[in-house]
Amino acid sequence: MSEDNVLLKVVKLRKWFEMRKGLFGEVMYLKAVDGVTFDLNEGEAISLVGESGSGKTTLGKTILRLREPTDGKIIFKGKDITHLPNDKLFWYRREASLIQQDPFGALPAHFTISKIIEEPLIIHKMGDKEERRERVYKALEEVRLTPVEDFASKYPHMLSGGQMQRVAIARALVLRPSLVIADEPVSMLDASVRIEILTLLRELQDRLKISFIYITHDLATTRYFSEWIFIMYAGHIVERGITKEILRNPLHPYTKALLSAIPDPDPENRKKFRDVPPGEPPSLINPPPGCRFAPRCPFAMDKCKEEPPEIEVSPKHFVKCWLYA
Numbered sequence: 497m498s499e500d501n502v503l504l505k506v507v508k509l510r511k512w513f514e515m516r517k518g519l520f521g522e523v524m525y526l527k528a529v530d531g532v533t534f535d536l537n538e539g540e541a542i543s544l545v546g547e548s549g550s551g552k553t554t555l556g557k558t559i560l561r562l563r564e565p566t567d568g569k570i571i572f573k574g575k576d577i578t579h580l581p582n583d584k585l586f587w588y589r590r591e592a593s594l595i596q597q598d599p600f601g602a603l604p605a606h607f608t609i610s611k612i613i614e615e616p617l618i619i620h621k622m623g624d625k626e627e628r629r630e631r632v633y634k635a636l637e638e639v640r641l642t643p644v645e646d647f648a649s650k651y652p653h654m655l656s657g658g659q660m661q662r663v664a665i666a667r668a669l670v671l672r673p674s675l676v677i678a679d680e681p682v683s684m685l686d687a688s689v690r691i692e693i694l695t696l697l698r699e700l701q702d703r704l705k706i707s708f709i710y711i712t713h714d715l716a717t718t719r720y721f722s723e724w725i726f727i728m729y730a731g732h733i734v735e736r737g738i739t740k741e742i743l744r745n746p747l748h749p750y751t752k753a754l755l756s757a758i759p760d761p762d763p764e765n766r767k768k769f770r771d772v773p774p775g776e777p778p779s780l781i782n783p784p785p786g787c788r789f790a791p792r793c794p795f796a797m798d799k800c801k802e803e804p805p806e807i808e809v810s811p812k813h814f815v816k817c818w819l820y821a
């Protein structure tokens with residue numbers, strides 16, 4: 497990614513949760529995000545893929561400063577926001593927003609749809625009543641909840657899951673943020689509406705030139721969604737690069753395992769993916785040094801007892817594995 501239009505810079509970011517055994521017991525750390533580095537350009541999208549517990553949500557929430565970073569840096573629009581106190585983060589709250597997995601849980605049930613979308617405008621003191629109403633109606637149109645007058649006066653329980661996720665998208669976009677993190681935005685929806693919602697998100701992201709981080713378990717849905725794919729395993733980004741390149745030439749054994757689970761009619765492609773035996777992800781509580789994938793990796797060697805560096809194997813294609821060091 498070129499330096500000139502970088503929106504977000506994340507440098508060796510860590511989020512460790514402190515845990516204590518008993519009242520006076522030993523302090524341990526659950527290392528949910530452990531040294532993540534990347535840049536995100538203006539208007540570009542990243543899919544962040546990994547299995548349950550790999551740290552995707554924690555990474556997203558730490559970037560949004562909904563979790564306090566343990567170490568590292570978050571630079572947004574050239575400004576270091578890593579430890580800015582809450583009262584100085586007001587502008588960042590307008591610039592960066594979150595779309596969560598469960599729209600019903602994330603949004604106030606007793607508000608009308610219009611009020612739900614208007615609330616961020618009120619909090620950020622944007623426009624008078626009439627201007628806000630216009631913006632709410634425009635947002636409803638953008639997410640295709642029409643006729644807008646009908647939807648504006650409804651309550652969440654009157655809407656389907658897909659329609660509610662459209663409301664969540666409208667609310668996230670009404671402040672015209674430059675960064676949106678969508679955390680598994682379609683995983684709780686019926687399969688039949690998933691593609692529709694993803695297509696809508698991609699179209700809005702493109703049109704409004706928003707930078708996007710799309711968090712998912714499901715590598716298959718990222719194929720047409722983002723310029724970049726990042727693969728996360730046990731708190732580390734183990735591989736990242738341009739979507740086409742990662743799909744054409746996956747290098748990390750974990751990425752190969754993930755890809756082997758997606759049906760691919762091309763036998764040449766399938767040959768490239770060696771199956772990695774299923775297994776439990778490692779505990780993130782005081783994990784031993786070395787590659788965290790080693791217990792499941794068919795290629796593990798002595799060297800893997802040390803943590804592998806992240807290597808740029810070809811332009812913009814990074815892999816954290818000793819096989820490529």
Ligand SMILES: Nc1ncnc2c1ncn2[C@@H]1O[C@H](COP(=O)(O)OP(=O)(O)OP(=O)(O)O)[C@@H](O)[C@H]1O
Nearest residue numbers: 513526528546547548549550551552553554555780
């Ligand atoms: N507030 C917290 N306190 C302690 N541990 C936490 C907290 N939030 C997350 N964790 C732990 O951090 C690790 C990463 O969790 P996280 O929710 O970020 O993973 P994830 O990749 O989003 O998983 P999923 O796909 O299931 O949503 C897990 O071991 C989880 O138990």
Ligand code: SF4
Nearest residue numbers: 787790793800817818
């Ligand atoms: S560093 Fe070693 S254990 Fe880890 S993925 Fe690479 S080969 Fe496997």
Ligand SMILES: [Mg+2]
Nearest residue numbers: 552553554679
């Ligand atoms: Mg999650």
